[in-house]
Amino acid sequence: MNHRVGFVSLGCPKALVDSERIITQLRAQGYELVSTYDNAGIVVINTCGFIDSAVKESMDAIREAMAENGRVIVTGCLGAKADLIREACPDVLHISGPHAYEEVVRAVHRHLPPPIDPFTQLVPPQGIKLTPRHYAYLKISEGCNHKCTFCIIPSMRGKLQSYPMQNVLQDALRLKEAGVRELLVIAQDTSAYGLDTRYKQVTWQNKLRETRFYDLCEALSELGIWVRLHYVYPYPHVDDVIPLMRDGNLLPYLDIPLQHASPRLLKAMRRPANAENTLERIEKWRSICPDITIRSTFIVGFPGETEEEFESLLDFLEDAQLDRVGCFQYSPVTGARANELADPIPDAIKAERYDRFMRLQADISRDKLRNKIGSTQKVLIDAIDDDRVIARSTADAPEIDGLVYLPRDKKLIIGEFANAFITDSDDYDLYGEIR
Ligand code: SF4
Secondary structure (H helix, E strand, C coil): CCCEEEEEECCCHHHHHHHHHHHHHHHHCCCEEECCCCCCCEEEEEECCCCHHHHHHHHHHHHHHHHHCCCEEEEEHHHHHHHHHHHHCCCCCEECCCCCHHHHHHHHHHHCCCCCCCCHHHCCCCCCCCCCCCEEEEECEECCCCCCCCCCHHHHHCCCEECCHHHHHHHHHHHHHCCCCEEEEECCCHHHCCHHHCCCEEEECCEEEECCHHHHHHHHHCCCCEEEECCCCCCHHHHHHHHHHHCCCCCCEEECCCECCCHHHHHHHCCCCCHHHHHHHHHHHHHHCCCCEEEEEEEECCCCCCHHHHHHHHHHHHHHCCCEEEEEECCCCCCCHHHHCCCCCCHHHHHHHHHHHHHHHHHHHHHHHHCCCCCEEEEEEEEECCCEEEEEECCCCCCCCCCEEEECCCCCCCCCEEEEEEEEECCCCEEEECC
């Protein structure tokens, strides 16, 4: 029997972690993973359903797999809308929603029974990863208790469910032992970790700890590898982890989506609505940990956003001098309450605001990076090509931030750290050399 499984993973890093879990399980049972449809015994598609373009991408992938293979299992966020999938592709073998790892594996067993004598030794101890060997996403919870009006994740993924802290820390330790040098901590709401467990006490490394954001960060910081925090909701208790960053155990990097600066719009988004407080907090974080890199994301063109409110966002950017910034033009997500708000912003105005926003941030970023010329930065080597080495500093998360480019050097090895002397910069990247 053909025990090959074609696997397609779409969507965000959170979905990627789901894929890693399913793949790890399948490989552990002796299946072989392949990246093509035609020689696979079955195809699993982990879909994304966050915005309409992601739904389209997922539906296209399902149709393509049905046409080329015909034996398809669908899971992930779009799986929550089984009717939509059945309508387009009635012969899909099985559909499940997000984080249904066991159900997916059971469905594979049903339609493609596992080999009788699985070669479990094929599975490396850290599982099968879809990221390069030296960094890995560490997902700590599912779901979200917030009700941001532009987002449908809580209706798709449900309320916050934190993974048991011992399991999370065990996973982190296994990844480190398998050679991972950088952990990217992710969740829909990383800083809410543990709330649903009522901060259950656990013992880890002979110390009694609570299942909560601070204790998790502290325990992870003791691993001695880079630990980067993503999707941190701006709760007041986030301030508590900044000293861990100053003391060098946790990466001085905070990805904290702020979304806007206008109090009225933040209220309409159902986000914490006080930009002045945010500025004060940023100042405080920098006074505690001067090297901190603050990354944030914003939405422009939210329904009803006036020119004045947009300009208040630009003023905030000027004042906050954030290091890394992402920007999205508001796009209505089917099922989101924000779609019912009055005064949608025409696409041309959204695009024009996006350009102004990005131009301003490019100026800020260019100035900030120029200040790094002459400094020495610890970098992690991601790739080596024909004429250069591509690395990242503590200020650069993979895929979303800048890079540090170095000339080729025999001493540099992918997945290892090096110290780079910075000689040049541009809007988003640094250039350096090993001295
Ligand atoms: S905090 Fe994030 S996941 Fe939760 S509702 Fe808001 S945008 Fe969605």
